[in-house]
Amino acid sequence: MLNGVLLLAEAVLYFGAMVTLFRFRRRIGLGVFICALGVMHFLETYLASVFYVALPFGLVSPGSAVLFSGKLVMLLLLYMKEDAATVRQPIYGLLLGNALMIGLVLILRLHAIAPLPDGRVPDIAFIDEMGWLMVWGTSLLFIDAILIILLYEKLGAYLRSRPFVRILASVACVLTFDQAGFFTALHFVAGAPIEVFFGGWFAKMGAALAYSGMLVAYLRWVEDNDIAVPRGLSDIFDTLTYRERYEALIKYVGRDGLTGLLHRGSFDADGESAVSAAIRIGKPLSLLIVDVDHFKSINDRFGHAEGDKVLKSVAALLAETVGGNDQVFRIGGEEFAVLTQQSHAPARLLGETIRNATKTSAHTSRFNITVSAGVSTVSETTQSLADIFALADQRLYKAKLSGRDRVVGEPGSEAIILQAAPRTA
Numbered sequence: 023m024l025n026g027v028l029l030l031a032e033a034v035l036y037f038g039a040m041v042t043l044f045r046f047r048r049r050i051g052l053g054v055f056i057c058a059l060g061v062m063h064f065l066e067t068y069l070a071s072v073f074y075v076a077l078p079f080g081l082v083s084p085g086s087a088v089l090f091s092g093k094l095v096m097l098l099l100l101y102m103k104e105d106a107a108t109v110r111q112p113i114y115g116l117l118l119g120n121a122l123m124i125g126l127v128l129i130l131r132l133h134a135i136a137p138l139p140d141g142r143v144p145d146i147a148f149i150d151e152m153g154w155l156m157v158w159g160t161s162l163l164f165i166d167a168i169l170i171i172l173l174y175e176k177l178g179a180y181l182r183s184r185p186f187v188r189i190l191a192s193v194a195c196v197l198t199f200d201q202a203g204f205f206t207a208l209h210f211v212a213g214a215p216i217e218v219f220f221g222g223w224f225a226k227m228g229a230a231l232a233y234s235g236m237l238v239a240y241l242r243w244v245e246d247n248d249i250a251v252p253r254g255l256s257d258i259f260d261t262l263t264y265r266e267r268y269e270a271l272i273k274y275v276g277r278d279g280l281t282g283l284l285h286r287g288s289f290d291a292d293g294e295s296a297v298s299a300a301i302r303i304g305k306p307l308s309l310l311i312v313d314v315d316h317f318k319s320i321n322d323r324f325g326h327a328e329g330d331k332v333l334k335s336v337a338a339l340l341a342e343t344v345g346g347n348d349q350v351f352r353i354g355g356e357e358f359a360v361l362t363q364q365s366h367a368p369a370r371l372l373g374e375t376i377r378n379a380t381k382t383s384a385h386t387s388r389f390n391i392t393v394s395a396g397v398s399t400v401s402e403t404t405q406s407l408a409d410i411f412a413l414a415d416q417r418l419y420k421a422k423l424s425g426r427d428r429v430v431g432e433p434g435s436e437a438i439i440l441q442a443a444p445r446t447a
Contacts, residue, residue: 025075036092037236056112067156080221087225095233120156158207170196190234197226278352281337289351293407308369308399310360311414315392315426317356335385366399373429394421397431
């Protein structure tokens with residue numbers, strides 16, 4: 023029990039110290055973090071070769087279970103928040119540094135060694151053993167680092183909204199691979215028994231769980247969510263491609279800086295394409311123009327900062343309310359547009375849903391926010407974006423003149439909506 027608690031304490035201490043150095047990398051330099059990572063490599067390998075503790079499921083080395091697992095998670099963090107060109111630096115540094123150590127040891131063996139006054143002489147055999155284990159471990163680390171990043175990227179297509187599961191799966195799979203590879207060398211070099219493999223694997227799975235939880239907490243509550251700009255690479259890390267960062271940048275381009283919605287330029291381009299496609303394949307397409315009522319009074323009474331919060335809240339509400347295939351745009355100060363692949367009656371019903379949701383949302387109700395909307399649909403008389411926009415804008419203006427907090431669409435569509443409403447409730 024005590025050994026397990028101590029291992030967890032070591033993991034928390036290691037993670038806390040390393041992410042503190044990483045968090046302040048802009049102020050003290052990333053080299054401090056990388057140097058600390060490299061210094062721990064020697065202790066990690068030393069402990070993995072000679073220092074083991076007993077747990078109920080087998081023998082465990084803190085060097086392998088705590089320090090190596092933590093180092094792999096730190097490399098993943100380095101990739102996530104920096105890039106592949108940065109994460110290769112500590113990996114190549116460790117690999118080449120260990121190779122240099124082996125070369126120096128081969129030369130040092132040629133010295134005529136003078137014993138110390140107490141008769142002690144250096145244990146060159148132990149240095150040989152440690153050196154080769156370090157080279158083997160670092161070679162595995164090179165493969166591990168590539169695998170964990172590729173696996174993390176691959177899982178992004180399925181688990182992007184579940185970061186804990188995504189990180190845990192990546193770390194656990196790569197630690198399993200590494201445990202098999204490192205135990206093989208440890209068995210032949212140091213005679214490690216099979217209990218070391220199973221004990222180490224169970225401990226690494228526990229470490230994967232603990233480190234993944236701590237990493238997600240750090241990313242969510244501490245680390246800034248900046249988007250790094252890709253830079254070119256020149257080696258094997260070219261295969262890592264920055265796909266996730268590239269997709270994030272592409273997703274951000276064409277969006278309104280305040281709300282994150284698509285902006286007016288995207289509306290003009292995407293809207294024309296959507297109208298053309300709707301006419302070509304004969305599918306419905308409707309446009310809602312949604313305007314926040316009396317928005318100027320919010321800025322005047324509470325200030326522009328609060329006004330911005332209202333716009334963000336309305337934008338989030340629109341994004342949550344519309345269907346997955348629909349598009350939401352911010353086309354003016356407090357004016358939004360929704361392109362929905364629905365005929366006129368369902369589109370107007372969507373407008374009513376948005377109107378009611380705005381009045382009841384906890385984020386907007388404290389300001390007594392209401393919205394008005396105008397609805398138009400592609401038809402024989404409206405066959406361009408300009409046509410449906412002009413008609414929806416005209417109906418929005420009518421909603422404003424009629425007292426606001428209402429949705430105006432094609433006359434006579436109210437009855438259809440009333441019939442449709444019970445089926446959608």
